[in-house]
Amino acid sequence: MAKQPRSRRERPSKPALSREGIIVAALALFHEEGLAKVTMRRVAAVLDTGPASLYVYISDTEDLHAEILDALLAGIAEPSSPDDWHERLKGTLRSYMAVLFEHPELARMAMSTMPSGPNYLALVETILALLKEGGVPDGQAAWAVDLLLLFATAQAAEKAAWKASARSPSDFSSLAKIIETADAETLPNIARLGADLLSGRGDRLGWGFDVLINGILETRRMETKS
Numbered sequence: 001m002a003k004q005p006r007s008r009r010e011r012p013s014k015p016a017l018s019r020e021g022i023i024v025a026a027l028a029l030f031h032e033e034g035l036a037k038v039t040m041r042r043v044a045a046v047l048d049t050g051p052a053s054l055y056v057y058i059s060d061t062e063d064l065h066a067e068i069l070d071a072l073l074a075g076i077a078e079p080s081s082p083d084d085w086h087e088r089l090k091g092t093l094r095s096y097m098a099v100l101f102e103h104p105e106l107a108r109m110a111m112s113t114m115p116s117g118p119n120y121l122a123l124v125e126t127i128l129a130l131l132k133e134g135g136v137p138d139g140q141a142a143w144a145v146d147l148l149l150l151f152a153t154a155q156a157a158e159k160a161a162w163k164a165s166a167r168s169p170s171d172f173s174s175l176a177k178i179i180e181t182a183d184a185e186t187l188p189n190i191a192r193l194g195a196d197l198l199s200g201r202g203d204r205l206g207w208g209f210d211v212l213i214n215g216i217l218e219t220r221r222m223e224t225k226s
Helices: 019-033 040-046 061-075 085-102 104-109 118-133 138-164 168-180 188-198 202-218
Strands: none
Touching: 019 040, 019 061, 040 061, 061 085, 061 104, 061 118, 085 104, 085 118, 085 138, 085 202, 104 138, 118 138, 138 202, 168 188
16 A cells, blocks of 8 residues: 655654754764764754754854863863862863863864863863962963863873874884984984983873973963053
């Protein structure tokens, strides 16, 4: 028997579009197919609507990706065990990096797209509170947030890029060999430091955070005259 056409009046109405609903659909698509597949057109297809309808609620694909990152930041919490605010700050930044490590595509995206959702703002608020606890003047703290998050994001993006590259292990070995055999006459400092230039592994990250935090404490913010 031939299938009878169904009247539009009998079809259940689609749920109303909303920014929250679009983000939920984008998150589901992200988990299923990866960030590259999360486009306005693709999300619109999932929601059975046209891309133009989404622009009422979402600025563009970059805005959509920023919302995905913000949603994933919901699990970040300030470490409660150490009494030292300095260590709790580093723990908070490491938790942020862990989200980026888990989703390498977002690590690279985060270098150029800054989220502004509630979870990102909560992260910024936590960092500011810890800096205040440590006695960092407000002016220095206001600029320090960007510096600390930029460093954490760049570290995550770099490691994500190395992990994704098929050439990375061989490139690293080649660089190490070049450094080890550097000519002491033309490159005296590289030859002197040798393998130590590439040493440290995970210790380098903690040391980098210490350098930034100690510098933030000691470096007064220079105000420019208008």
